Amino acid sequence: MSDLKHQECEACHADAPKVSDEELRELMKEIPDWVPESRNGVLQLERVYKFKNFKQAWAFSNKVAQLAEDEFHHPSLLLEWGKLTVTWWTHAIGGLHRNDFIMAAKTDALLDD
Numbered sequence: 001m002s003d004l005k006h007q008e009c010e011a012c013h014a015d016a017p018k019v020s021d022e023e024l025r026e027l028m029k030e031i032p033d034w035v036p037e038s039r040n041g042v043l044q045l046e047r048v049y050k051f052k053n054f055k056q057a058w059a060f061s062n063k064v065a066q067l068a069e070d071e072f073h074h075p076s077l078l079l080e081w082g083k084l085t086v087t088w089w090t091h092a093i094g095g096l097h098r099n100d101f102i103m104a105a106k107t108d109a110l111l112d113d
């Protein structure tokens with residue numbers, strides 16, 4: 001079992017491979033709190049993080065935004081009172097790349113910071 005959160009994203013380009021069904025099944029085991037969602041034919045990874053209030057959710061969203069900039073791979077973030085919904089997918093390929101699983105694992109690791 002590889003340790004996704006310690007891996008680095010690779011540069012992504014339009015002909016980069018999407019994860020296969022088998023890779024998806026295997027990689028999902030490493031990020032059990034995430035859910036694969038298909039939206040308009042685009043497979044994405046999503047997790048809703050719960051917090052005590054808006055301020056804590058906001059603070060976590062800032063950490064995720066900084067992570068995204070550090071890795072130059074960016075999520076969708078929905079910031080609400082007591083919740084932050086984080087959604088990862090690779091725009092360039094219109095689906096899931098290994099990078100998205102690495103970023104989901106790194107996002108989870110931010111909770112321990």
Ligand SMILES: C[C@H](O)[C@H](O)[C@H]1CNC2=NC(N)=NC(=O)C2=N1
Nearest residue numbers: 012072073074075089090091092
């Ligand atoms: C315009 C910019 O190069 C692109 O958006 C980069 C940076 N961030 C990205 N983030 C994600 N999630 N997917 C991409 O394909 C991507 N590509």
